[in-house]
Amino acid sequence: MMCEGNKIARPLDGVLGFDHHESDDFPGKDHAHHSLVSGMQALNGYDSLHAFHCFEQCRHQFGDIANINYFMAIALIRMNRLVEAAALLQPFIALPHPQPNIKRLWDFLNHSDITHSSGCVQSESAQQTKHYFGVSLLTPTTLANIATSYELWNEILSFHKLLATDEYIEYVDNFYRQSMKRFGKYWHYMDISNVLYASSKILQPERYLEIGVRRGRSVCVVSRGCPTVDIYAFDMWAPDYAGMPNPGPDFVQSELVRHGHQGKIIFTNGDSHHTLPEFFKQNPGLIFDLITVDGDHSEQGAWDDLKMVVPHLSPGGILVFDDISHPAHPYLRQVWRKIMEMYPFLSGYEYTEKGYGVAFAIRQD
Numbered sequence: 001m002m003c004e005g006n007k008i009a010r011p012l013d014g015v016l017g018f019d020h021h022e023s024d025d026f027p028g029k030d031h032a033h034h035s036l037v038s039g040m041q042a043l044n045g046y047d048s049l050h051a052f053h054c055f056e057q058c059r060h061q062f063g064d065i066a067n068i069n070y071f072m073a074i075a076l077i078r079m080n081r082l083v084e085a086a087a088l089l090q091p092f093i094a095l096p097h098p099q100p101n102i103k104r105l106w107d108f109l110n111h112s113d114i115t116h117s118s119g120c121v122q123s124e125s126a127q128q129t130k131h132y133f134g135v136s137l138l139t140p141t142t143l144a145n146i147a148t149s150y151e152l153w154n155e156i157l158s159f160h161k162l163l164a165t166d167e168y169i170e171y172v173d174n175f176y177r178q179s180m181k182r183f184g185k186y187w188h189y190m191d192i193s194n195v196l197y198a199s200s201k202i203l204q205p206e207r208y209l210e211i212g213v214r215r216g217r218s219v220c221v222v223s224r225g226c227p228t229v230d231i232y233a234f235d236m237w238a239p240d241y242a243g244m245p246n247p248g249p250d251f252v253q254s255e256l257v258r259h260g261h262q263g264k265i266i267f268t269n270g271d272s273h274h275t276l277p278e279f280f281k282q283n284p285g286l287i288f289d290l291i292t293v294d295g296d297h298s299e300q301g302a303w304d305d306l307k308m309v310v311p312h313l314s315p316g317g318i319l320v321f322d323d324i325s326h327p328a329h330p331y332l333r334q335v336w337r338k339i340m341e342m343y344p345f346l347s348g349y350e351y352t353e354k355g356y357g358v359a360f361a362i363r364q365d
């Protein structure tokens with residue numbers, strides 16, 4: 001604390017706007033100050049959900065203090081709750097001379113298609129026109145450009161270290177950071193994380209199906225892109241998969257909570273070659289905006305999983321298939337190509353330049 005004459009001023013009073021109050025001393029001020037400090041620390045540590053709750057507490061005490069709204073907006077942006085963030089920033093824009101950086105942020109939030117699209121990236125007149133080119137505006141290369149953009153990688157890095165980590169994740173985290181530092185906006189690299197995060201942000205899927213969940217890294221990435229998504233998670237929780245513990249649904253559920261997931265999570269435990277057919281028998285009409293196949297990596301197993309899920313991909317939906325150039329599974333790329341031939345309504349993309357490779361496809365009709 002700092003002393004100014006007979007008043008006691010704290011380092012963050014200016015942030016709260018207390019210097020505009022008649023009196024320095026009123027009930028609850030200490031509590032608000034504590035919430036603010038905790039919120040700032042959480043924001044700094046990229047625990048956006050906690051930061052948001054702290055700032056909410058602060059606001060609860062003192063109402064709409066503009067500066068707190070700004071910090072809440074930052075936390076919301078990191079959680080991809082962009083529409084709410086834009087609403088909080090709106091009063092700043094109404095000021096006679098809004099700060100240019102806030103104005104830019106607000107303009108971005110309001111004019112970004114990413115904020116407003118849902119389920120499938122449709123043209124505005126999608127209801128009336130005949131779809132000569134299919135229902136989706138999204139092309140695979142567009143998705144690849146978004147997935148590999150500097151902005152998107154920065155967003156991923158803001159939470160990547162918080163994903164359930166293991167030796168491999170630590171390695172890729174370092175790899176991402178070093179590459180970004182070295183090549184900046186020219187860096188071009190894809191794996192399941194940036195493909196899923198971009199897909200989830202763009203589609204804002206209602207339902208996501210994943211085969212092969214393990215410690216929840218990919219479901220958490222999807223939830224980061226769209227916190228309200230309902231997740232259908234299939235895994236047999238093979239013990240010590242790839243030499244790492246595979247703790248199961250409770251662990252994954254707590255991971256999702258930690259990452260701010262707000263939708264449902266439905267686990268189906270067991271061998272996907274039995275559980276998937278049974279699931280679709282029970283839910284024949286259920287379709288998914290986003291699907292990942294990352295379970296059984298055998299040739300027959302991957303083929304069966306892919307063949308089973310494609311008919312349940314919604315028009316405009318995205319299918320993601322991991323590890324197409326993994327040296328331990330050299331046949332996976334062929335499996336993917338056969339699936340592309342079998343389903344001509346899928347428009348596919350392969351990335352094999354570096355790492356273990358990833359493929360995705362957008363359903364056109």
Ligand SMILES: C[S@@+](CC[C@H](N)C(=O)[O-])C[C@H]1O[C@@H](n2cnc3c(N)ncnc32)[C@H](O)[C@@H]1O
Pocket residue numbers: 192211212213214215216217218219234235236237238239241246270271272273294295296297301
């Ligand atoms: C490569 S890991 C999934 C990684 C996860 N997508 C991620 O991003 O962290 C593969 C997972 O698939 C599961 N799995 C393997 N074969 C399976 C099968 N036949 N049915 C269901 N799950 C299976 C394993 O238990 C393991 O958790």
